[in-house]
Amino acid sequence: QVQYVESGGGLVQPGGSLRLSCAASGFTFRLYEMTWYRQAPGRERERVASISAGGATNPADSVKGRFTISRDNAKNMMYLQMNSLKPEDTAVYYCRRSNVRDSWGQGTQVTVSS
Numbered sequence: 854q855v856q857y858v859e860s861g862g863g864l865v866q867p868g869g870s871l872r873l874s875c876a877a878s879g880f881t882f883r884l885y886e887m888t889w890y891r892q893a894p895g896r897e898r899e900r901v902a903s904i905s906a907g908g909a910t911n912p913a914d915s916v917k918g919r920f921t922i923s924r925d926n927a928k929n930m931m932y933l934q935m936n937s938l939k940p941e942d943t944a945v946y947y948c949r950r951s952n953v954r955d956s957w958g959q960g961t962q963v964t965v966s967s
Contacts, residue, residue: 855879855955857948862961869938873961875931875948883926886951889933891944891963902933903951916942938965 861873873889886905892898902912902922910922921934931948945960 855950857955857958859946859948859958859961862946862963864964864966865938866967867939867965869965870934870936871938871963873933873935873946873963875933875958877929877931877948877950880950882924882929885953887924887931888949888951889922889931890947890949891942892947892960893941893944896944898947901946904931935963938963940965 856878858876859873861871863871865871884906886903888903889901890898891901900913901916902910902920904910904922904924908924912920912922919935919937924931935942943963943965945962947957947960949955949957
């Protein structure tokens with residue numbers, strides 16, 4: 854059974870930083886590209902950043918230069934280091950295998966506000 858558990862969200866001031874974690878299970882993690890997504894209130898879920906099985910990264914234009922995606926295949930973990938946070942980054946953040954219709958985890962709430 855595939856599962857995703859996201860953690861590390863919270864309330865942070867504009868310009869601050871957070872590090873999100875994604876624990877994945879139920880599949881051979883090292884073989885799959887992984888993606889962080891986010892969904893803000895009243896908006897559709899959007900891709901934030903992806904990382905290939907080999908570690909190549911592909912951030913969305915809106916977070917390029919501010920967010921860094923990484924993975925630890927030995928631990929079945931993926932991370933999102935978020936710096937220079939803006940109010941428009943406020944959303945629930947999710948992780949999932951790319952291009953596979955797994956069920957979503959519970960997500961982790963990120964709120965950027967002064």
